[in-house]
Amino acid sequence: MEDTSSTAPTHMVVVGASAGGLQPLTELCATLDGEAARAAVLVVQHLSPSHPTLLPNLLSQHAPLPVRALDSDEPIEAGAIYVAPGGHVVSVDRDTLRVAESPPGDLRSIDHAMRSAAASWGDRAVAVILSGSGNDGKEGARAIRGAGGLVMAQEPDTAEFPSMPEAVLGAGLVQRSASPWQIGDLVDAHLRGMEVALDGPLRSEPPEDASTKRLVETLERVFGIDFSRYKALTLQRRVHRRMASLGVRSEVEFLERVEDDPREAERLYGDVLIGVTEAFRDPGHFRSLAREVVEPLFEEAQPLRVWDCACASGEETYSLAILFAEEAERRGRPLSDIRIFATDVREKALEVAAEGLYSAEALAPLGPERRARWFREEAAGWRVGQELREMILFTSHDVLADPPFTRIDLVVCRNLLIYLTGEAQQSVLGSFMFALDSQRYLFLGPSESLGELAPGFDVLDRRARIFRKRAASMPDRRRIPLPTPAHLGPRARRAAPPLQDAYESLLQAYVPPSLMIDREHKLVHVFGDAARFLQLGTGRVTGRVTDLLPRPMVAPVVASLQQVFRTGEPTSLVVDGPDASKRIELGVRPLVSGEHVNALLSFRQIAIETTAEPEVMGRTKALELELERTRSHLQGMIEQLSASSEELRATNEELTVSNEELQSANEELHSVNEELYT
Ligand SMILES: C[S@@+](CC[C@H](N)C(=O)[O-])C[C@H]1O[C@@H](n2cnc3c(N)ncnc32)[C@H](O)[C@@H]1O
Structure with missing residues (x-):
């Protein structure tokens, strides 16, 4: 006698998805194994009737x-995922x-x-509603629930289009x-007879297969x-x-190529970090930002x-700058009031910016x-005007690893969280909450949401994703990246203990x-407010x-940094301020954490009467100070000269590489030309 026990399913799972459904469907199907193989799964996704679907392949x-792609009636077997065709309805007998x-x-x-699954499978039917607009699935889920089956939905916060899960x-x-x-x-747990309605096991992380692990390791090694x-x-x-x-088929081969060929690595980097952007992306949302945030600020x-x-x-940054500049002009305020x-983590993009x-x-x-x-x-x-x-300071910053800025009035982070x-x-949202002053604003991308941190914010415009931090909200501090010696690469960065003590004592x-x-x-x-001592020059950005320093500060600061990193001893000096009545005291001291050393450069503005003027501190002291400044200046000039020559060398190398690229493009053109002739 034929053994049907292995093919007759114990349960029928119907998964409904529409807009934004591909990602959750893929994630769900990737985790359907083990006990779930005793069920049959039907995926009903709203698909175009006029185009063949790639969904089963994906x-x-x-x-x-x-x-299996369904195109006609099929017997139901356990352990199979069936995909309903577009423009058709599937009845589950x-x-x-x-x-x-x-x-x-x-x-x-x-x-x-x-509905048909509820009628024929009763309490052995399971409904799952994923991302989608509208409310298809609501009545079907009601029927399954009524028949004693199980109804589950994607957390709306994780759905690109939450209205379908929200409806059920x-x-x-x-x-x-x-x-x-x-x-x-x-x-899986439901099929084992466990009560999943209230709790039941949940993974805290998505599954990671060997190929993902290898990919992540390679990308980390290459890109830091x-x-x-x-x-x-x-x-x-x-x-x-x-x-x-x-045309590469093996992932291993491709990853080796990425490791060996910096140009391929750069191309992939652009692709995986997804640098797509636009000025005034979602114009209506920017209009709402101007009204809800810029004007009140x-x-x-x-x-x-x-x-x-x-x-x-x-x-995006210039779009924001325009909104603020226009409002400042309307009110007769100087643009220097806005910083x-x-x-971004991607240096190449910052150079363009x-x-x-x-x-x-x-x-x-x-x-x-x-x-x-x-x-x-x-x-x-078209080049941006001076x-x-x-108003803008572009700088490299990895929001997952580097500590946040502080005392911010508006954080804009659009179309990063989705990745x-x-x-x-x-x-990342914890960092933003930390960065924002009380009652200040957050502007996210159209499909991004606050998740667990939602209670810490008021919603100003749900559609445009504009929020205001509530007065006393503070994130869980374990979630905020604290300062680590950045730019050392991720392995060194992770090995280094965070400079929590230094950071906290500074903040307190x-x-x-x-x-x-x-x-x-x-x-x-x-x-703090160190940005007011900075000034943006023109030319190539070295990071x-x-x-970022005003010209008169560059040489002394470089010299002091050199000294601090060489000797490990703090130092201080006084430089001229931007106007004649002020000078600025610069303190530079080492910040040591394990084997890693950074320097802390602090600014203190001092009125000229209280500074080391000759009458007050005596001629000798004044001369010593002058000598110290001259020495610092000289040392700084030497450093600057060697840095410039390094830059020249780098530029030269870049030119050589571009030349090689041109050469190889030329060769390719030649070969195409030849192919055309043959
Ligand atoms: C899709 S773009 C969004 C650009 C812009 N915000 C917009 O919405 O038009 C995503 C950007 O996030 C940047 N990015 C990715 N990971 C990052 C990280 N850990 N820290 C900072 N920026 C990151 C990428 O380099 C890329 O420029």
């Missing part, structure tokens, strides 16, 4: 169970899936499948909501960024796309501090008036405006603090 790349054309205008294929949750039909990659485990905190499936998708365009705070995190190539810190030169097409969203007001035309495109440029794991999103004391600087003179963190 799912089968990640699902341990076989995925006891042992057959029946496919029929949708009645014209019927957009409720999820309700249809779930709102109707009180859901026994358990979870992230898609947790639902597979819940199906901890990619384990980015969504593995997104990373894999980008890598596979790149492999496909190169001018009533309340001066000067204003804005942090544009993940600014990519700068179009925008624009940060700092240059501020864009094509007419890239600036089209500004409209001709704004473009003419804030940019000027050059042969190569006024706008001086991060849930845990990493909460940690009155926080003198200070900069934390590493051995390469790169800026690691800004404490060193010297780019």
Whole structure:
């Protein structure tokens, strides 16, 4: 007799998804294994009737169970994932899936499948509602719940389009909501007879297969960024796309190539960090920002501090700068009252941003008036005007590893969180909460949300994702990245103990405006109001603090840093301030944590009467001070000269590489030419 026990399913799981459903479906199917193989799974996704779907192929790349595209009636087998075709409805009988054309205008294929599953499978039916707009699935889930089956939904916060899961949750039909990659485990537990409605096991992390691990390790080794905190499936998708365009089939081979070829690495880096951006991206949301945030801020705070995190190539930052500058002009306020810190982890993007030169097409969203007001035309495109440029400080910053800025009035972070794991999103949002002053604002991307931190914010515009921090909200401090010696690479960075003590004592004391600087003179963190002592020059951005200091400070600061890193002893000196009545005392001292040393540069403004004037401190002291300044100056000049010659060498190397690229492009053209002739 034929053994049917291995093919007859114990349960029927109907998964409904629509807009934004691919990612959660992939995550869910990737975790359906083990006990879940005793069930049959039907995926009903709203698909176009006129195009063949790639969904079964995409799912089968990640699902341990076989995925089958349904195009006609099929017997139901355990351990299979069936994908319903677009433009059709699927009825679930006891042992057959029946496919029929949708009645014209019927957009409720999820309700249809779930209702029929409820009728034939009763309490052995399971409904899962994932991301989607509208409320298809609500009535089907009601039928399954009514028949004694289990109803689960994707946590709306994790869904790109939350209205479908929200509809079933709102109707009180859901026994358990979870992230898609947790639902597979819940199906597994349900099939084992466990009570999953209230608790039941949940993974705290998405599953990681060997290939993801290898990918993350390689990317981390090559780029110095901890990619384990980015969504593995997104990373894999980008890598596979790149492999496909190169015609490389083996991931191992591709990753070796990335390690060996810096140009391939750079291309992949651009792809996985997804630098897509636009000026005034989502124009309505920027209009709401102007109304809800920019205008009120001018009533309340001066000067204003804005942090544009993940600014990519700068179009977003200049859009923000324009909003603030226009409001300042309306109120007759100087633009110097506004300071925008624009940060990104990708140095190449920051170089473009700092240059501020864009094509007419890239600036089209500004409209001709704004473009003419804030940019000027050059042969190569449109360059940002000095006024706008001086409001912004572009600097490299990894929001997952580097400590946040402080006393910020508005944090803008759009379209980065969607690429991060849930845990990493909460940690980044914790940093923003920490960075913001009380009652200050947060502006996220259209499909990003606050998750667990939602109670700490008021919603000002839900659609535009504009929030205001509540007065006493503070994040869980374990989640905020504390200062570590940045720019040492992730392994060294992780090995180094955080400089928690130094940071906390600085914060608790009155926080003198200070900069934390590493051995390469790169800026690691800004404490307090140090930005007012900084000034942005023009030219190539090296990421060193010297780019940000007023000219008279550069040489003495470089000399003092050299001395502190050499001797480990603190030092201080006085330099001329921006106006004749003020001088600035610069204190530089080492910050040691284990084997890592950074320097802390603090600024103190002193009125000239109280400084070391000859009458007060005596001629000898004044001469000593003058000598010290001259010595520092000299040492600084020497450092500057050697830095410039290093830069020249680097530029030369870049030119050589470009030359080689041209050469190889030339060769390729030749070979194409030859192919055309043959
Ligand atoms: C899709 S772009 C968003 C650009 C812009 N905010 C927008 O919405 O148009 C994502 C940006 O996040 C940056 N990014 C990725 N990981 C980051 C990290 N850990 N810290 C800072 N920036 C990061 C990338 O380099 C990229 O420029």
